[in-house]
Amino acid sequence: MQTWVKSLLVLLAMPATVIGSSLVSIPQTPPRYDLLLKGGHVIDPANHIDEVRDVAVFQGKIAAIEKDIPADQAGKVVDVSKLYVTPGLIDIHYHIGHGGAPLDWFTPEARAHAMPLGIPADLALQSGVTTIVDAGTAGADTFQQEKEEVIDRSRVRVLAFLNIVSNGMNGGLEQSLDEMDTKLCAATIKKYPDIIVGVKTAHYWTNEAWDAEHVPWAAVDRAIECASLANVPVMYDFWPRPDRTYEDLLLKKMRPGDIHTHVFAQQFPIILADGKINPALAEAHARGVIFDVGHGSGSFWFRNAVPAEKQGFIPDSLSTDLHTGNYNVVSMNDVMSKFLSMGVPLDDVIRRSTINPANEIRRPELGTLSVGKEADIAVLELKKGHFSYTDCGVARLDGNVKLEARMTIRAGRISYDPSGLSMVEWEKARPQYFTSPGLGNSLPSRADDFPRD
Numbered sequence: 001m002q003t004w005v006k007s008l009l010v011l012l013a014m015p016a017t018v019i020g021s022s023l024v025s026i027p028q029t030p031p032r033y034d035l036l037l038k039g040g041h042v043i044d045p046a047n048h049i050d051e052v053r054d055v056a057v058f059q060g061k062i063a064a065i066e067k068d069i070p071a072d073q074a075g076k077v078v079d080v081s082k083l084y085v086t087p088g089l090i091d092i093h094y095h096i097g098h099g100g101a102p103l104d105w106f107t108p109e110a111r112a113h114a115m116p117l118g119i120p121a122d123l124a125l126q127s128g129v130t131t132i133v134d135a136g137t138a139g140a141d142t143f144q145q146e147k148e149e150v151i152d153r154s155r156v157r158v159l160a161f162l163n164i165v166s167n168g169m170n171g172g173l174e175q176s177l178d179e180m181d182t183k184l185c186a187a188t189i190k191k192y193p194d195i196i197v198g199v200k201t202a203h204y205w206t207n208e209a210w211d212a213e214h215v216p217w218a219a220v221d222r223a224i225e226c227a228s229l230a231n232v233p234v235m236y237d238f239w240p241r242p243d244r245t246y247e248d249l250l251l252k253k254m255r256p257g258d259i260h261t262h263v264f265a266q267q268f269p270i271i272l273a274d275g276k277i278n279p280a281l282a283e284a285h286a287r288g289v290i291f292d293v294g295h296g297s298g299s300f301w302f303r304n305a306v307p308a309e310k311q312g313f314i315p316d317s318l319s320t321d322l323h324t325g326n327y328n329v330v331s332m333n334d335v336m337s338k339f340l341s342m343g344v345p346l347d348d349v350i351r352r353s354t355i356n357p358a359n360e361i362r363r364p365e366l367g368t369l370s371v372g373k374e375a376d377i378a379v380l381e382l383k384k385g386h387f388s389y390t391d392c393g394v395a396r397l398d399g400n401v402k403l404e405a406r407m408t409i410r411a412g413r414i415s416y417d418p419s420g421l422s423m424v425e426w427e428k429a430r431p432q433y434f435t436s437p438g439l440g441n442s443l444p445s446r447a448d449d450f451p452r453d
């Protein structure tokens with residue numbers, strides 16, 4: 001008998017399931033869904049879901065969230081039991097690296113090595129983050145470069161606050177009022193309404209003597225003027241001084257919807273001498289002021305955060321302020337774990353990392369798992385044990401929980417899966433997996449053609 005006839009007979013004698021899984025894939029009927037996350041505990045605060053549900057994805061969109069979706073309705077099934085499934089996280093304070101921001105002046109070490117300020121955008125995927133907002137790394141003069149070099153090329157969704165300073169965070173020019181062109185700022189925002197979500201002011205004249213050009217509120221006032229022209233919020237990085245008080249920022253300058261980042265930084269009088277939380281925070285919140293974490297390498301201190309949390313004050317949004325000076329110690333999961341360790345419930349931590357920041361940047365279509373929305377999904381593991389966390393004052397907080405991203409799905413594509421949740425064990429891989437390149441066509445181990453980055 002001819003060899004090929006023997007092979008055909010062997011093939012025909014195999015059970016259909018073996019043929020389907022390892023040799024040829026000819027589904028009887030096309031599956032309704034591309035991807036099914038099965039058995040996970042879904043937390044979607046925007047839709048008041050906090051229970052075990054299956055999540056189905058079709059053509060990059062959320063297609064169904066139901067109690068039991070049959071596995072045979074999906075081309076690809078991933079078992080996520082014992083894990084949490086949440087909307088893709090949103091980090092509204094991030095610094096992406098691009099040629100328009102070549103120098104990091106945050107640390108002498110970084111300056112000495114001429115390190116860039118910003119980091120790769122897609123690093124955020126490692127924390128289950130699917131949307132980042134660059135916090136003013138670029139201004140009107142450098143935004144185009146940031147867009148072409150990074151925003152247009154990233155897998156993670158990148159939005160931006162535009163620095164009121166045209167040259168962005170490019171060194172000393174953040175102190176120059178000539179660089180704070182409100183009309184150019186507003187025109188740039190209006191030119192990119194799909195990307196730019198607000199204005200950023202930062203690092204302005206923190207301890208030098210005032211002079212004719214450098215008056216206390218110049219940067220804040222210019223940022224507000226640009227934001228008013230463009231109808232977007234302002235994000236404030238602020239340093240109070242006797243002529244420029246914290247209370248005046250919160251109660252007089254900031255407009256409803258404006259965002260105070262770095263809220264637990266050392267320079268703010270969050271906790272007063274009697275141990276009570278500064279009443280200006282509640283007063284500001286009541287008039288619509290938004291509070292954001294912006295952890296960074298200098299802006300998160302347990303001495304502010306823990307007493308504030310105990311007295312019921314939790315920032316509206318959690319964010320990292322990642323840049324070259326801190327990306328090796330801070331992450332979105334690290335910031336979230338700190339709040340869990342301080343006693344904030346998991347569903348509240350998820351709310352403040354998904355739908356809250358989405359609303360703050362006026363993108364309520366993000367940060368949810370609503371059917372029909374883009375399938376941005378985080379699969380998270382909540383680990384129990386002994387874990388310790390550090391703050392920017394070189395102090396420690398001990399806790400017993402740690403949140404860790406296990407998988408990140410961006411627009412329906414599996415973009416981060418370091419432990420192979422969605423992959424087959426190597427011994428069960430396709431026959432092609434075992435073929436050496438050069439001798440035949442060695443293909444990846446995947447047992448399907450599901451989109452994957």
Ligand SMILES: [Zn+2]
Binds near residue numbers: 094095296321
């Ligand atoms: Zn920052």
